Amino acid sequence: MRDTVTPTHCPYCALQCGMNLTPAPDGRAVEVSERADFPVNRGALCGKGRTAPAVLSSSVRLTSPLVRSEGGALVPASWEEALARVAGGLGRTRAEYGADAVGVFGGGGLTNEKAYSLGKFARVVLGTSQIDYNGRFCMSSAAAAGGRAFGLDRGLPFPLEDVPRTGCVILVGSNPAETMPPSLRYFTELRENGGTLIVVDPRRTKTAEQADLHLAPRPGTDLALALGLLHLVVAEGRTDEAYIRERTSGWEETRAAAMAHWPEYVERITGVPVPELREAVRMFCEPEAAMVLTARGPEQQSKGTDTVGAWINLCLATGRAGRPLSGYGCLTGQGNGQGGREHGQKADQLPGYRKLTDPAARAHVAEVWGVDPDSLPGPGRSAYELLDALGTDIRSLLLMGSNPVVSAPRAAHVEERIRSLDFLAVCDVVLSETAALADVVLPVTQWAEETGTTTNLEGRVLLRRRAITPPEGVRSDLEVMHELAARLGGDRNLEKGFPTDPEEVFEELRRASAGGPADYSGITYRRLAEENGVFWPCPAPTDGPLDAGGPGTGTETGTGVGTGAGAGADPRGADGTGRPGTADG
Incomplete structure (x- = not known):
């Protein structure tokens, strides 16, 4: 209609x-x-x-499966033939070389339901540990730094609407004026409200042009810059000693690294003049509240984790983490880059951000999945390591929602590795550069043709609704996994664990994530349809039914609840403030 x-x-x-x-x-x-x-x-x-x-x-786009003919060309085929070929290719590799010879590679654009099912498919149906996804190329440095400092990997621990209400924002290596234009209004409103914006970027971007202060370090020197700013914070007596004493650990080591980066030395390394360093510290420390937001610039460097950790330490040393309208956040890039890694696509994680090496986590998820905890494989290779092993340790690959021939680091090398595979199956919307190398290509539905949830950079879980019917000949990724589970599971009836209804998948995801750091158990499709998203963690109430829903730790009131490790959590997380790095220019 x-x-x-x-x-x-x-x-x-x-x-x-x-x-x-x-x-x-x-x-x-x-x-x-x-x-x-x-x-x-x-x-x-x-x-x-x-x-x-x-x-x-x-x-x-593709509207029919494609299979590699004897002549070497990709030709149209029926779904039955295509699925049989995929099951045969993956099954032969598993039988001949073992389960870990089969790899699975996902994407940050998959819905939470698909990401969850793909992680389960790899570990339960294929029995392989070799699964990861392209989100590793996005913000893995920030994830590692956040986990080290706060015990949790989360993009923003506060809603974007907090940004205009803080006193100062340091925006490091991000150009939202061009990459996320609708978000620029928050930084504009920040300045209109009397706050200040500091942009750290070697280039004079459209975002930098709107800043109150633009710091333009030489490429690759962000770590030295962050340590230099922390040096000035210490030297000028701007640290929050009570906060450091009561809520952090590792300060002496961090302080020593900062004091080795005196202003003139940092100016020589970074090219940022000393007066600008001092002005940045003044602008950041004078307001009652302030934030640091990082993006791909500092994260995708050889010392990305240490670099992000140094910016986090700037927040911790000034008492800015875990307090209203203050803290550290990462501007996640991909559509579902946040949710896509929370529920099982990463090589070392189970649903709910549970560690695959944690016996209690394995037991909980195995119970939901109806399998023996000992049957779950251990951690596998991370994304680039997985791609680098193609054609050697990993002989076959199922790829869903990614195009590594174009997007992976050392793309030419990755293409060479992909060409050396015994078998490659790709699920995609179009015949991408990677799909063109496949033995089988399966045409799948996309955003407006299917219902599912995603999690945005704020940790806000959203319901993306189906608006139109997909073209004839196209199936969903959930249907693909259901059919492959039936063919690869033998007489185990594994397809019953892979429903094709996304809401049914989400109901299982809720149970699997319950009690984990990324707890979605209090979120339902009904709530998502009625509300403008629900922030995680959102545990189900302990004194009512699972479907009653929970409050969520984030709110639209802009309180900053959930900063760092979550509402009421100690920002030290697992092991303190994070280890300092040293700059080598």
Whole structure:
């Protein structure tokens, strides 16, 4: 119906902007309109969001499975033939070389339901430890630094609407004016409210042009810059000694690293003049509240984890973590980069951010899955290591929602490794550069053709709704895993553990995540349909049914609850403030 409007979310970046979809007059596409009720973008959409329906066109996508012919070309095939070939290829490798000779590679654009099912599929159906996803190329340094400092990997521990209400923001290695345009309003409002914006970027970007202070360090010297700022914080007596004493550990080691980076030395390394260093410290420390937000710039460096850790230490030393309108956050990039790693795509994690090496975590998830905990494989290789092992230790690969021939580090080398595989199966919407190398390509549904949840950069779990019917000949990734589980499971009836209804998958995800750091057990499709997202962790109430829902730790009131390790948590996390790094220029 022309008057049917579906409220949903953009498929692209981690803002997951709200939008409305209305069937186009021809009935074969949708039109995008603003959705002002969603608090993240408040109706604003960038060019990618407004043109997102273009990728739904059947003229630019696959609508039939493709298999490699004897002549070497990819030719159309039935779903039965294609699925049989995938099951045969993966099964032969497993039988001949062992389960870990089969790899699984996912993507940060998959819904939570798909990411969860893919992790379960790898470990239960294939029995392999060799699973990871392209989110490793995004913010893994920030994830490691956040885990080290706070005991938790989370993009923003506060909603974006807190940004205009703080006193100062240091934005490190990010250009939201071009990468996340709807978010720029928050930084504009910050300045309108009397706050200040410091942008750290070697380039004079559109975002840097709007800053009160632009620090332009030489590429690769962000670590020295952060340590130099911390040096000045100490030297000028701006540390929060009570906070450091009561809520952190490792301060003496961190302080020593900072004091080795005196201003003139840092200026020689970074090229940032000493007066600008001093001005940045003044702007950051004088307000009652302040934030540091990092992105790919400092994270994708050879010492990315130490670099992010140094910026976190700046927040901790000044008492800015775990307090209202203050703290450290990471601007996650991919659409579901946050949720995509929370529930099992990462090589070392089980659903709910549980560690695969934790016996209690294994027991909990194994019970939900109906398997023996001892049957679950241990941690496998991380993303690049996995890709680098293709054709040697890993002989076959199932790839879903990624195009590593284009996006992976050392892409030419990765392409060489992919070409050396015994078997490659790809699930994708189009014939990507990686899919063109596959033995089997399976055409799958995409954002407006399926329902599922995503988790944006704030940790806000959202419901992305189906608005149109997918083209004939296309199936969902959940259907693919269901069918492959039936073919690879023998007489174990494993397909029963892989439902094709996304809400049914989410109900199991809730149980599997219950009690974990990323607890979704109090979130339901009903709540997501009625509310503008629910922040995790959101445990189910202890004195009521699981479907009663919980309050969530984040709110739209902008309190900053959940900063660092979560509401009420000690920001020291597992092992203190984080280890300092040393700069070598």
